[in-house]
Amino acid sequence: MSLKAVLFDMDGVIVDTEPLHKKAYYQMFSELEIEVSEDLYASFTGASTKRVCETLIRKYNLSHTHEGLTDIKRTYFKDYFYNDEDFDLIPGVRELMKHYHENGIKLIVASSASMVTIKMVFEKFGIEKYFSGKISGADLKESKPHPEIFLLAAQMANEPNENCMVIEDSTNGILAAHKANIFCAAYKSLHSKKQDYALANIVVSDYSELELDKISGYFK
Known part of the structure; x- marks a missing residue:
């Protein structure tokens, strides 16, 4: 070999992009008015956005689709991606x-x-x-x-x-x-x-x- x-x-x-994702996710959590602990957030590391959104829908009994949540998160993420100076x-x-x-x-x-x-x-x-x-x-x-x-x-x-x-x-x-x-x-x-x-x-x-x-x- x-x-x-x-x-x-x-x-x-x-x-x-983790810091950008984190900022974007927490913006989304705030918009949805849900409290997500640091431990729960840490467990999402390496998982796809789809899987994270499906988990949130189940856990918090949200009426959104995972596509809807993904769109909210992606909008925040794009803003950080192009405008965050530390990236x-x-x-x-x-x-x-x-x-x-x-x-x-x-x-x-x-x-x-x-x-x-x-x-x-x-x-x-x-x-x-x-x-x-x-x-x-x-x-x-x-x-x-x-x-x-x-x-x-x-x-x-x-x-x-x-x-x-x-x-x-x-x-x-x-x-x-x-x-x-x-x-x-x-x-x-x-x-x-x-x-x-x-x-x-x-x-x-x-x-x-x-x-x-x-x-x-x-x-x-």
Whole structure:
């Protein structure tokens, strides 16, 4: 086995849209007049907006459809996406993408975010050129921690699972990679609170630790 493809999660790995999502969600909660605890909010990490909205509808007995809630949240999110001054790529990730790309490694994004959001990020930061494919979990039947998204990403890269590596930052994403039987590098950021890295193959807090010469021992 040798490393041929890297499957990137997006949120918390390429960009940190979590603070933007959080602001957007809490704006929505306020509009709906519901109280959502920090613990409940933390449990949503890595889940699709659809799944979060379905959970809220059930828990708070809301009369909205999940599509209706998604529209409210998306409007707030877009506003933050284009206007929040702190929003940028995660430090070191552009260099890592470039490094893999120049070394002939295929890159696929496999994110729970909607395809609309994935495209917004790719366009805003000009990273399209590094990737050979993108998959949105919002278009799939199953959500992480189900392995479907990573199994499809490996197929899209046209590589066996043992030649792939997933980069993830959430408990659900790491579990999905583990279930897919794909090597998983967990990126531990300042923002990844209450996430469990036990099932990751390696844990890093700086992307330079994932350069090919540093991880070659894992892919013989």
